[in-house]
Amino acid sequence: MADTHIVEIxxxxxxxxxxxxxxxxxxxxxxxxxxxxxxxxxxxxLLLLKLWQREEDLFGRxxxxxxxxxxxxxxxxxxxxxxFVIFHGLFFNILFASSEDGHICGKWWVPSTVxxxxxxxxxxxxxxxxxxxxxVRKQVQRERNDNRALTRCIQELRMKGGSFDLxxxxxxxxxxxxxxxxxxxxxxxxxxxYLVTVALAxxxxxxxxxxxxxxxxx
Numbered sequence: 433m434a435d436t437h438i439v440e441i442x443x444x445x446x447x448x449x450x451x452x453x454x455x456x457x458x459x460x461x462x463x464x465x466x467x468x469x470x471x472x473x474x475x476x477x478l479l480l481l482k483l484w485q486r487e488e489d490l491f492g493r494x495x496x497x498x499x500x501x502x503x504x505x506x507x508x509x510x511x512x513x514x515x516f517v518i519f520h521g522l523f524f525n526i527l528f529a530s531s532e533d534g535h536i537c538g539k540w541w542v543p544s545t546v547x548x549x550x551x552x553x554x555x556x557x558x559x560x561x562x563x564x565x566x567x568v569r570k571q572v573q574r575e576r577n578d579n580r581a582l583t584r585c586i587q588e589l590r591m592k593g594g595s596f597d598l599x600x601x602x603x604x605x606x607x608x609x610x611x612x613x614x615x616x617x618x619x620x621x622x623x624x625x626y627l628v629t630v631a632l633a634x635x636x637x638x639x640x641x642x643x644x645x646x647x648x649x650x
Contacts, residue, residue: 476598477589484586484602491579498572505565509558509628516554516632520639523547527646537648544643551636559629566625578602 527543581602589596623630 477593477596480598481586481589484582484589488579488582488586491575491582495572495575495579498568498575501568502565502572505561505568509561509565512554512558512561513628513632516551516558519550519554520547520635523550524642524646527643531646540644540647543647544640547639547643548636551632551639555629555632555636558632559626562626562629 523543523546585600585602
């Protein structure tokens with residue numbers, strides 16, 4: 433078995449001091465040349481960074497509030513649809529119980545009118561809620577695009593530091609290009625957005641023949 437020899441390289445105090453001094457110089461130079469240090473040394477860049485960060489925080493709060501509003505509107509639409517179904521369930525049960533009286537057939541239009549007008553009220557309420565929902569949704573999408581544009585500018589400012597152009601502004605308010613394919617045909621877009629209203633309206637239109645059939649027989 434061969435003997436293992438360990439060679440120790442002596443390091444005197446002066447060499448250690450020079451090495452530490454060189455490392456400190458390199459570290460200080462790197463910190464000084466860091467973009468954030470350049471920003472902190474430039475009042476204009478520092479002020480712009482603070483303003484954009486404050487605006488980014490406001491965007492986040494507004495988006496959170498509008499998303500909460502969207503959830504609230506969806507719950508309201510769901511409740512209206514539930515009330516619509518419950519009303520017609522009770523209404524048709526009453527009609528079925530009254531269908532045994534043959535003399536009521538001549539007044540079949542009375543319950544039909546009540547059902548139609550009540551259904552129209554629910555349909556209008558749902559339509560108003562849906563219009564509000566899609567309006568708020570568009571606002572959320574627009575503010576998300578603005579927030580993304582602002583975030584990109586903040587990241588660019590942090591990366592470039594003092595070399596960042598102070599005259600540059602984020603494209604807030606401008607429509608951002610999307611890589612996804614958008615539906616351009618307006619009738620199809622409207623149908624997809626207000627499908628709930630269409631379904632309720634169709635069900636309401638069926639109330640007239642259903643009431644007559646239940647009271648007058650087949």
